[in-house]
Amino acid sequence: MTKATSTQILLASRPSGWPTQENFTVQTVELPELETGEIRVRNEFISVDPYMRGRMNDTRSYIPPFQIGEQILGGAIGRVIETADAAFPAGTLVQHQLGWSDTVQAGSSNFKPAPDLPGVSSSLRLHILGMTGLTAYVGLSAIANLAEGETVFVSGAAGAVGTAAGQIAKLMGAKRVIGSAGSAEKVELLTSKYGYDAAFNYKDGDVREQLAAAAPEGIDVFFDNVGGDHLEAALAAFNDGGRAALCGAIASYNTTEPAPGPQNMSNLITRGLKLQGFTLSSYLELAPEFGERMGQWFSEGKIAYDETIVDGIENTVDAFLGMMRGANTGKMLVRI
Amino acid sequence: MTKATSTQILLASRPSGWPTQENFTVQTVELPELETGEIRVRNEFISVDPYMRGRMNDTRSYIPPFQIGEQILGGAIGRVIETADAAFPAGTLVQHQLGWSDTVQAGSSNFKPAPDLPGVSSSLRLHILGMTGLTAYVGLSAIANLAEGETVFVSGAAGAVGTAAGQIAKLMGAKRVIGSAGSAEKVELLTSKYGYDAAFNYKDGDVREQLAAAAPEGIDVFFDNVGGDHLEAALAAFNDGGRAALCGAIASYNTTEPAPGPQNMSNLITRGLKLQGFTLSSYLELAPEFGERMGQWFSEGKIAYDETIVDGIENTVDAFLGMMRGANTGKMLVRI
Incomplete structure (x- = not known):
């Protein structure tokens, strides 16, 4: 049986001014066997967002900076491909904040189930519906x-x-x-x-x-x-x-x-x-109110959106840099 | 019978940068007989405040600019010396916004009676109690x-x-x-x-x-x-x-x-x-709440204050310029 792997983007050095490819490294690691309570998720979409640039600096902010040599964290959505938690059967769509990798595994408390919406791409959970x-x-x-x-x-x-x-x-x-x-x-x-x-x-x-x-x-x-x-x-x-x-x-x-x-x-x-x-x-308590109002507007066809999609985990840095330069209309996403 | 007069400070020209004496003129005018409903007030104290500098510019703001050739307006407190309104007998202490003059007369609706406080200078109505x-x-x-x-x-x-x-x-x-x-x-x-x-x-x-x-x-x-x-x-x-x-x-x-x-x-x-x-x-509705709390603190001896006093209406511009340069500790006032 081949070992499962995860391809990940790490912060290699802190950018000064505009980030470049040199500030990042790509690594592929073998994943260990799941422990009880863990799940393995194959990401469908990864989010690249402006706020991530701030976390690449070593400055005080509302969230701690990314650490050099560690993986870039952020929003993503994918499906459970292997499970050691009966509450998360294989195939479950889940959202998480574990960021820039194609496959992720961790304790199931790091993941939130996201009900499949008929005819709606899971990517919308990372922007207009999220x-x-x-x-x-x-x-x-x-x-x-x-x-x-x-x-x-x-x-x-x-x-x-x-x-x-x-x-x-x-x-x-x-x-x-x-x-x-x-x-x-x-x-x-x-x-x-x-x-x-x-x-x-x-x-x-x-x-x-x-x-x-x-x-x-x-x-x-x-x-x-x-x-x-x-x-x-x-x-x-x-x-x-x-x-x-x-x-x-x-x-x-x-x-x-x-x-x-x-x-x-x-x-x-x-x-x-x-x-x-x-x-x-600081305002996550407004999520239910937003979900209700946006759900109504969306179901009535009142919400337009665009996605700018880059394919492949290895192109995540390109997607991020393009977003910083305004190459996107609407949401910039990486599709795995 | 000598005519009553009023010595007033007018805006002569708009200052560019620091105001100078040349931006103001002093004039003494004869006051007409009181009409019914008017009162004549001899000011005791006149207020000079930083915000007045803004009104000397011809720029959009929450209050209209002072007009060239017209008197500088602002807070003052004085006593009724002649009256054509029975509700404002001579000797009544009143506050008003009619500004930089030693004597002012106008319809009584421009004035607010200010109860005398035993042992307390009327000037406090222009700062710590006002x-x-x-x-x-x-x-x-x-x-x-x-x-x-x-x-x-x-x-x-x-x-x-x-x-x-x-x-x-x-x-x-x-x-x-x-x-x-x-x-x-x-x-x-x-x-x-x-x-x-x-x-x-x-x-x-x-x-x-x-x-x-x-x-x-x-x-x-x-x-x-x-x-x-x-x-x-x-x-x-x-x-x-x-x-x-x-x-x-x-x-x-x-x-x-x-x-x-x-x-x-x-x-x-x-x-x-x-x-x-x-x-x-925009927040005058908080005046009663403030009056209650400050009245309590003041009567308990918990409130300190300083006044820097300049004497004479003709020195009002000096007082204003000194205040802008920080010559005062606490409240800068002109005593008439």
Whole structure:
């Protein structure tokens, strides 16, 4: 009987600025026999996400940094292929956070069963029906307190969180939703497919001017995935009482020098604004509420999504680097 | 019978950078006879406040800018000297927002009776028992949600709002309160008189380093009167879930070039921080609650304060400019 193996991506060294292939190594290891209570899972899809870049640095954050020489962790979904826990029979679809490998085995408490949805790819559990959609929902509801009739600006709107945020904002009653993206094709998709009322290409010119033109009556809520000039533009466009949910700052993830912050922070005082950063781990109690509302919207056909899929565990780093550079529309995934 | 007159300070031109005497004019006008429902008030004290600098610019804000050629408005307290409203007999102590003049007359709806407190100067209604104290209370309670056992940092702590904020924070149960000020004398007062557990002179060195030394376990709440390097230092010192109440940004009020914001805005996300600006006008509904709590603290002798008093309406601009430069400890006032 051939031994089972697992091909895994490890952090080889901490990136300085943009990560490169040299910061990672691929290894294939033999897996030991299962112990009682363990299961072995063959992944179907692996998630690559912007926040992972932060964990590659050795800095204080809400989750500890990845360790050099250890495997990159993150969301994935797969099926049980061998089991030593009767509660997880072979074939069970399971989600986990054990990350960048094609096959994983561990105690079953590390896995959460994910009911198969007829006609729906398991990959959706890693984005619109999962953490990504929940992130958009938490930012708009619990952080920004979006109210009906308000105007919302989403930066990096063609990414996984951004495509979810625009649609959820409209379904929550936003009057006008504006998005920024990094190509003409993405901008077109935002208005044609994702329900954005207006969109602009941030590479076309000054973000502040483009936002002002798209939001002649100002903005009330800002969902930020980008930071930098996008945050400064939002601070300039905010109406009194505006709220920002700061979800990501991809503009600064790969810089080596700290970038200066917005020049117009004093607007926070004169307009009574709120900026609040958040990470999903503090808001997981909203998952049931999100699941109910998103399940309803999804079953009614009100939710569009895109996936950008890279095949093969050995191409995971390529997928990650492409996502950081905006090569994806919607969710970037690795298919095993 | 000699005519009644009013000596008033007008905005002559909009300051660029630091205001100078040339931006203001003094005029003395004859007052007309009172019409029915009007009262004439001789001011006892006039308030000069940092926020007034903002109203001298022609920029969008929560309150409209002062108009060139018109009188500077703001808080004052005085006594009715002539009346055409039986509800406001001569001698009544009244507060109002009609600003920089020695004598003011207007419809009585512009005035609020202020009961005389035995042995207490009417000036306290303009600071610790009034808007200044309320500002400190709103920032700590409604904006920053200060909880018992937390560590608080107050910038510009020797000013009118700062001296109130430190004491209120301790009375609300803060474990440790840290303040910054601009002279050794002020720093000494913060710990000896105002209940601060630690204080430093921001002119002595890097604010971030001094704050880190004073707050080895980090800070949970930041009450900001200064902005600039103080905000950046607070973002570096915040524990997870920290909250900032942004009340003022005196560091930038008199600059002509916009200053870059903090370099460490991404801490907002990784630590789940909240920055919220506020102006008192949106939180006046907290005045009764504040009045009750502060009245109790004050009557128990738990509240210290200082006043820096300048005499004479003609010296109001000097008082204002001195306050902007930090010449005051506690509340800067003009006595008529």
